[in-house]
Amino acid sequence: MPDQQWLSKLKEVIGKSPLALNTGIGFVLLGLEKMTELEFQCPCNPYRNAWFSSAFFVIPALMSIILMLIINKVRCASCLDSAGGNRCALRWKKCGKLMSCVTPAVVWLTLVFFDGNYYTCAATSWEGDYVNVDSGAPLKWCKPLQVNEAEMEQLRILFKDSLFWSQVGTLK
Numbered sequence: 433m434p435d436q437q438w439l440s441k442l443k444e445v446i447g448k449s450p451l452a453l454n455t456g457i458g459f460v461l462l463g464l465e466k467m468t469e470l471e472f473q474c475p476c477n478p479y480r481n482a483w484f485s486s487a488f489f490v491i492p493a494l495m496s497i498i499l500m501l502i503i504n505k506v507r508c509a510s511c512l513d514s515a516g517g518n519r520c521a522l523r524w525k526k527c528g529k530l531m532s533c534v535t536p537a538v539v540w541l542t543l544v545f546f547d548g549n550y551y552t553c554a555a556t557s558w559e560g561d562y563v564n565v566d567s568g569a570p571l572k573w574c575k576p577l578q579v580n581e582a583e584m585e586q587l588r589i590l591f592k593d594s595l596f597w598s599q600v601g602t603l604k
Contacts, residue, residue, distance in 0.1 A: 453503060457496060457536040464492060465543045474553035476560040476574035485554035489544055493537035500533035551598035552591055571595075 468488060475484050544550050549572060560574040565588075573591045576584055 453500070454532060454535045454539075457500065458539045461492065461496060461536060461540045462543060465540070465547065469547060469549065472549055472553075474549070474556065474562045474572075474574055476553075476556065476558075476562050478557050478559060481556050482554045485550045488550045489541065493540050496536040496540060497533055500536060501530075504529045504533055545598050545601060548595040548598040552594040555594040556591065558587060 472488070475481060552573070556574045558574065558576045558579075560576040562572060563575045565571045565573065565575075571588075571592070573588060576587050579587070
């Protein structure tokens with residue numbers, strides 16, 4: 433019985449406060465990003481990298497928007513009412529919740545860009561092996577196949593630059 437009271441109280445708070453719902457969904461997304469970060473393996477194939485990485489950007493963002501739309505019961509319908517304008521004002525109020533529904537997707541995209549691994553994987557244009565390098569700060573990157581040492585160093589710098597710009601672009 434106390435569990436049901438707690439659950440009903442939680443539903444009431446979430447129903448009244450978009451901030452509470454967004455915070456909860458944000459923590460779930462943060463946990464999801466940490467889990468995918470541990471399992472993320474860039475294919476290091478120039479033809480697959482962008483498609484593979486974009487799935488990490490798009491799918492969770494769309495799923496969070498859909499989930500928030502369902503939870504908030506947002507339905508935008510036509511305001512044409514033969515009787516007058518009260519229904520129209522109600523519909524606009526529900527449509528106003530749309531911004532609250534997009535917030536978790538923005539949080540997700542910020543987390544993914546700030547992590548940088550997904551963006552740098554998409555930006556990698558050479559074939560290689562996804563390896564962990566422990567020189568200085570640990571770095572997971574697509575180590576190119578069949579290149580000399582100078583070219584490998586240039587590609588590693590390019591990879592690090594992509595990582596940096598993914599993170600700095602998030603802070604702007």
